[in-house]
Amino acid sequence: GAGVSQSPRYKVAKRGQDVALRCDPISGHVSLFWYQQALGQGPEFLTYFQNEAQLDKSGLPSDRFFAERPEGSVSTLKIQRTQQEDSAVYLCASSLRVGTLGEVIGNIQYFGAGTRLSVL
Amino acid sequence: DAKTTQPNSMESNEEEPVHLPCNHSTISGTDYIHWYRQLPSQGPEYVIHGLTSNVNNRMASLAIAEDRKSSTLILHRATLRDAAVYYCILCPITGANSKLTFGKGITLSVRP
Numbered sequence: 001g002a003g004v005s006q007s008p009r010y011k012v013a014k015r016g017q018d019v020a021l022r023c024d025p026i027s028g029h030v031s032l033f034w035y036q037q038a039l040g041q042g043p044e045f046l047t048y049f050q051n052e053a054q055l056d057k058s059g060l061p062s063d064r065f066f067a068e069r070p071e072g073s074v075s076t077l078k079i080q081r082t083q084q085e086d087s088a089v090y091l092c093a094s095s096l097r098v099g100t101l102g103e104v105i106g107n108i109q110y111f112g113a114g115t116r117l118s119v120l
Numbered sequence: 121d122a123k124t125t126q127p128n129s130m131e132s133n134e135e136e137p138v139h140l141p142c143n144h145s146t147i148s149g150t151d152y153i154h155w156y157r158q159l160p161s162q163g164p165e166y167v168i169h170g171l172t173s174n175v176n177n178r179m180a181s182l183a184i185a186e187d188r189k190s191s192t193l194i195l196h197r198a199t200l201r202d203a204a205v206y207y208c209i210l211c212p213i214t215g216a217n218s219k220l221t222f223g224k225g226i227t228l229s230v231r232p
Contacts, residue, residue, distance in 0.1 A: 042207060042222030091163050109220060111163030
């Protein structure tokens with residue numbers, strides 16, 4: 001089946017421009033995560049959704065960062081007034097299927113290939 | 121969050137076994153040990169996880185010390201495609217939706 005899909009793969013923005021990054025999770029996955037990966041570093045958590053509810057946004061670095069998942073499927077990470085320090089790879093991951101009885105199935109995160117954002 | 125410590129890098133020869141160590145001396149009784157790897161220009165991918173017993177799957181084996189303060193990811197026959205950054209991560213049992221806390225990982229190079 002299809003994995004996690006992210007678009008665009010590459011984005012170049014001028015400083016001050018707004019950008020929107022899209023994530024299509026695996027169908028049926030309840031949880032969706034966004035991570036930011038600077039060059040040479042491991043990914044760092046930004047925010048987490050369970051269905052359409054944003055349950056943790058403790059990793060968002062500033063109020064210029066905003067994420068939504070209005071129908072509990074596709075998610076968008078928006079960065080307003082981009083700065084050079086926002087240059088990074090933005091990764092999306094999905095996980096957790098819920099069975100017919102509401103039981104949790106699986107706790108493995110499946111990642112997309114990421115969007116590489118360069119702010120000039 | 122409980123922390124893991126890994127060497128920065130390791131080299132291996134193709135078709136030889138590779139043992140990637142991880143220390144997690146502050147692990148709690150409710151933490152699973154997960155391994156992910158990240159190939160160049162790709163997102164991380166799940167490799168294996170375990171709690172107390174050693175685990176095997178088609179990708180690798182995970183050997184967990186009896187006191188659970190360290191673990192080793194074993195690739196039985198390294199291939200060039202296994203060159204990647206490998207991350208050892210602790211995940212609480214009860215946190216089914218837990219965020220992953222990555223460190224810098226260990227960079228594995230495979231020589232042909």
